[in-house]
Amino acid sequence: MSGLSALRERYERFDPRAYLDNNYGPPRADFSSEEFVVPWKLRCLADTFGTGEIHGRTLIDVGSGPTIYQLLSACDHFEEIVATDYLAVNREELRRWVRGDPGTFDWSPFIQHVCKIEGRGEPWQDKERRLRARLRRILPIDVHRREPLGAPLQPRADALLSAFCLEAVSPDRAAFSRALTNAASLLRPGGHAVLLGALGESFYVAGPARLPVLPLDEGDVRRALSGAGFELRQLRSYAMPPALRTGVDDVEGVFFAHALKAGGE
Known part of the structure; x- marks a missing residue:
């Protein structure tokens, strides 16, 4: 537990706004091309949820952080979205966005881009209102x-969704696998899991906090999913280009996984 205790202590210095500016502003959030990492992530999510296969009453987002982009394509297929995070500052950041408080991070370019690639022609404000209405619970999680x-x-x-959480809060591969297994307990048999995460990353910064990350490769992701009782349906990866390596982390790439929990019909 000493590794986890030290990690929790470091997260007390996490700055949500610095994290958002580092990862969801330019150059990473450049919507002119899907060669940039944020549009790539949004495309993976739009394509996967756009099949209509993943749907139901409740989706839980495990370790939401201060972000909502990962929920934009999912929100059309569930009655309720449950966001979760370990840190109170992140939960409050999400609540401020749901309330529409002034000064919150501007997600409108993300929402506009998702509406464009989904191709239904709806006003982006409609999707924003729908996500706010369905994001009914924001809960603490460990x-x-x-x-x-x-x-x-x-x-x-x-369904379960988790983006850039488990590898960022696990000191080693055994802890990562256990965390995924624990998260999977929230999901019904036959339910879907959608994961985004970092490949080959050892640290990132969020204001005064410099936080360790467990460096993963695709094999680690496959083994952890299998060990947690999932059948892998899809695994994609993205190599971070030099122009997007801005010094706020040392991430080498991003993975996107879609898996099915064993025990369904």
């Missing part, structure tokens, strides 16, 4: 507990 939300979720979620 993926290193066997009950990550503190108590069993009933009924369990139809």
Whole structure:
């Protein structure tokens, strides 16, 4: 537990706004081409949720951080979105966006881009309102507990989403695998899991916080999913180009995974 305790202590210095500016402003959030990392992530999510295969009553986003972009394509297919994060500052950042408080991070370019690539021609403001209406619960979570939300979720979620969380809060591969298994307990058998994460990253900065990351490769992702009882349906990867290596981290790439939890019909 010493590694986890040290990690938790470091996260007390996490600055949500610095994290957002580092990762979701230019140059990474350049929407002129899908060669940039943010449009690539949004395309993966739009393509996967656009099949209509992943749907239901509840989707849980594990370790939402201060971001909502990962929920934009998912929100059309669920009655309720449950956001979660370990840090109170991130949960409050999400609540401020849901309320429409002034001074929150401007997600409108992301929403406009998702509406464009989904191709339904809807006004982006409609999607923004829909996500705000469906983002009904923002809960504390600890993926290193066997009950990550503190108590069993009933009924369990139809789908699980997690973006750049598990590798950032796990000191080693065993902890990463356990965290994924714990998160999977929130999902019903036969439910879908959609994961985004970093490849080959050892640190990132968020204001005064310099935070360690477990460097993963695709093999690590495959083994952890299998060990947590998932059948891998899709695994894509993105190599971070030199122009996007801005010094706020040492990430080499990004993975996108879609998997199905065993035990369904």
